[in-house]
Amino acid sequence: xxxxxxxxxxxxxxxxxxxxxxxxxxxxxxxxxxxxxxxxxxxxxxxxxxxxxxxxxxxxxxxxxxxxxxxxxxxxxxxxxxxxxxxxxxxxxxxxxxxxxxxxxxxxxxxxxxxxxxxxxxxxxxxxxxxxxxxxxxxxxxxxxxxxxxxxxxxxxxxxxxxxxxxxxxxxxxxxxxxxxxxxxxxxxxxxxxxxxxxxxxxxxxxxxxxxxxxxxxxxxxxxxxxxxxxxxxxxxxxxxxxxxxxxxxxxxxxxxxxxxxxxxxxxxxxxxxxxxxxxxxxxxxxxxxxxxxxxxxxxxxxxxxxxxxxxxxxxxxxxxxxxxxxxxxxxxxxxxxxxxxxxxxxxxxxxxxxxxxxxxxx
Numbered sequence: 001x002x003x004x005x006x007x008x009x010x011x012x013x014x015x016x017x018x019x020x021x022x023x024x025x026x027x028x029x030x031x032x033x034x035x036x037x038x039x040x041x042x043x044x045x046x047x048x049x050x051x052x053x054x055x056x057x058x059x060x061x062x063x064x065x066x067x068x069x070x071x072x073x074x075x076x077x078x079x080x081x082x083x084x085x086x087x088x089x090x091x092x093x094x095x096x097x098x099x100x101x102x103x104x105x106x107x108x109x110x111x112x113x114x115x116x117x118x119x120x121x122x123x124x125x126x127x128x129x130x131x132x133x134x135x136x137x138x139x140x141x142x143x144x145x146x147x148x149x150x151x152x153x154x155x156x157x158x159x160x161x162x163x164x165x166x167x168x169x170x171x172x173x174x175x176x177x178x179x180x181x182x183x184x185x186x187x188x189x190x191x192x193x194x195x196x197x198x199x200x201x202x203x204x205x206x207x208x209x210x211x212x213x214x215x216x217x218x219x220x221x222x223x224x225x226x227x228x229x230x231x232x233x234x235x236x237x238x239x240x241x242x243x244x245x246x247x248x249x250x251x252x253x254x255x256x257x258x259x260x261x262x263x264x265x266x267x268x269x270x271x272x273x274x275x276x277x278x279x280x281x282x283x284x285x286x287x288x289x290x291x292x293x294x295x296x297x298x299x300x301x302x303x304x305x306x307x308x309x310x311x312x313x314x315x316x317x318x319x320x321x322x323x324x325x326x327x328x329x330x331x332x333x334x335x336x337x338x339x340x341x342x343x344x345x346x347x348x349x350x351x352x353x354x355x356x357x358x359x360x361x362x363x
Contacts, residue, residue: 014042014083016143017070040070042119043083165245
């Protein structure tokens with residue numbers, strides 16, 4: 001399935017049902033009194049996060065989404081049927097923005113939802129207009145139209161660790177080594193064209209795991225949009241830790257440090273808030289380095305800067321286990337404990353577990 005992380009859609013909530021003009025009738029008594037009921041409320045359009053989705057491709061080619069209209073009021077004072085809500089599933093990490101750049105909401109967890117368009121209010125039947133001086137109103141009101149707007153959806157991957165590096169630094173090789181992900185790997189730049197996610201387990205224990213994201217290689221000027229830089233960099237915004245993958249197959253310590261300096265410059269230029277993130281460094285290609293002095297000197301430099309640095313070989317696996325352990329420890333320290341007092345219901349809403357336990361029909 002093609003990876004789609006941006007799209008625009010038009011949503012329209014349901015129109016409220018019209019009120020009814022109706023009179024109670026009996027033989028030889030044509031107008032016993034108004035009996036027209038109110039219309040039903042129009043359905044809402046609700047976006048809901050689904051962890052089983054990882055792309056927006058399922059809505060890419062269907063641009064219009066409409067909720068159901070409310071039903072017309074009925075005789076005998078009956079209220080019309082309310083329109084059904086339209087639940088539109090999107091991947092976790094989706095950001096919803098109006099065309100005027102106003103933020104509508106962000107869906108950060110499975111089951112999170114946001115109502116993007118409210119259904120129209122119902123119309124009143126003639127029964128509602130009866131007064132002491134107006135015993136037989138012969139009019140009603142129409143239901144109001146539902147909200148309609150154009151939304152921009154943007155997917156920002158939710159990962160614990162993001163890999164940042166220049167093309168051919170070994171990011172995809174590392175991801176394939178530490179997880180079950182199978183990104184394309186080749187000895188030419190820009191092999192990876194779309195972000196890749198992988199679940200990394202430590203010591204073979206599923207509970208000791210974290211999510212790693214490999215984004216396509218960056219180039220100088222990425223923060224200004226060069227080489228689709230903006231499309232790639234935004235996927236690092238929600239990571240808790242960024243691992244700089246540096247190519248250790250260089251002639252000098254300065255060459256390795258320069259890679260880090262350029263990468264950090266691109267991140268901070270794209271978004272200054274990146275300065276608050278936790279950073280680590282991995283110097284790759286240990287297996288093909290003949291002179292170890294440059295990488296040892298570079299590691300010493302990063303250690304002096306207070307940044308954890310590891311010399312690894314993503315190809316052979318040398319140093320990978322220690323790196324995984326350190327990444328897991330870092331991510332665990334940054335992850336706040338989850339609120340386990342709530343459960344996600346079938347319709348995506350969250351409810352207190354004690355309340356759900358006492359109402360079995362919700363389970």
